[in-house]
Amino acid sequence: MIDAKRRILLKGSLAASAIGAAIGAGLLSPRLVLAAWPEAAFNAQNLDDALKGLLGSAAHEPSDKIDLKAPDIAENGAVVPVTVETTLEGATSISLVASGNMMPLVASFELGKGTLPFISTRVKMGKTANLIALVKAGDKVYSASKEVKVTVGGC
Amino acid sequence: MASQMKIKAKIKGDVVEVKALMTHPMENGMSKDKESGAVIPAHFIQNVVAKVGDRTLLTALWSGGVSKNPYLSFKFTGAAKGEKVEISWTDSKGATESETAEIE
Known part of the structure; x- marks a missing residue:
């Protein structure tokens, strides 16, 4: 269970940083980020x-x-x-x-x-x-x- | 990144119909590899945003329950021939793809 949570956390932070990079590159509007999954x-x-x-x-x-x-x-x-x-x-x-x-x-x-x-x-x-x-x-x-x-x- | 997405946007009267075909495995994390029997990790599109200019037409939230190589169609009004429809997706691994199509 702890391991599973760690996975999710890891995945979450990875996704967040990628989205951040995408905003930086002007690919995504900040609005998309607000619409959290x-x-x-x-x-x-x-x-x-x-x-x-x-x-x-x-x-x-x-x-x-x-x-x-x-x-x-x-x-x-x-x-x-x-x-x-x-x-x-x-x-x-x-x-x-x-x-x-x-x-x-x-x-x-x-x-x-x-x-x-x-x-x-x-x-x-x-x-x-x-x-x-x-x-x-x-x-x-x-x-x-x-x-x-x-x-x-x-x- | 070369996009593998295909978009068609056609105007009829004042309604634009958009049809999009994306390329993605849409793994829901529950199916197994046929040879090794190992569970294939989840990997699917989570967010899709469609825009014309600055106007957001559609925001989609998806699970791994959407079919492989997703198809999406929607309709909107208030745009003219030649304007560009842009569709972008973000998947569960943070990858993104974006494509535009001119309204015909």
């Missing part, structure tokens, strides 16, 4: 803990205004195409969760001004499970889910 949320092993770590609360409300597109059957769990689109007003972030994965939180996207609430990407799914899209709009989090049957797990 929420380690607790990504390492969480269930949806509630992941949401608390990411958004501060595990509460979310199902909404039919979120259109979550994913295949019914994914033959290869290593590459599952996902598209999320919403007509919810004032959406500021879209997050993706594969509820059957060991670490369910897959990705989170913060939308800038003028960016449409639309994201398309590809994710890994370890087994047949619900894929959940979470959209933050105003102070609330809305969700949509879809079961994806996975033939060969990709984790």
Whole structure:
């Protein structure tokens, strides 16, 4: 355990210095550095803990205004195409969760001004499970889910 | 550093659709080497930032649960043909890559 912590610390400081160097070189804006990677949320092993770590609360409300597109059957769990689109007003972030994965939180996207609430990407799914899209709009989090049957797990 | 990222940005009406393909192993730290059986250490993109000029379009936080050689598509408004979309990523080892594409 102590050793594991040391690894994390080492990794963290390495990453920090590299980012520092990148800022120096004018590659990254300081804003990127402020958007710290929420380690607790990504390492969480269930949806509630992941949401608390990411958004501060595990509460979310199902909404039919979120259109979550994913295949019914994914033959290869290593590459599952996902598209999320919403007509919810004032959406500021879209997050993706594969509820059957060991670490369910897959990705989170913060939308800038003028960016449409639309994201398309590809994710890994370890087994047949619900894929959940979470959209933050105003102070609330809305969700949509879809079961994806996975033939060969990709984790 | 030569970037291996591919970006396409196309404008239709006033909406720009961006499609990006990055090159990265996206190891989540749980899979094993087929020959040696050793666990392959985690190595994945953690941060992705997309910009047009000084405006941040999208900030993505990723885990090793995003597929190898990640694909990302998004849409935005308020830009014109010829403006440049820039996408940069930083991975869990601190490596970065950046690429720009002109809006067509």
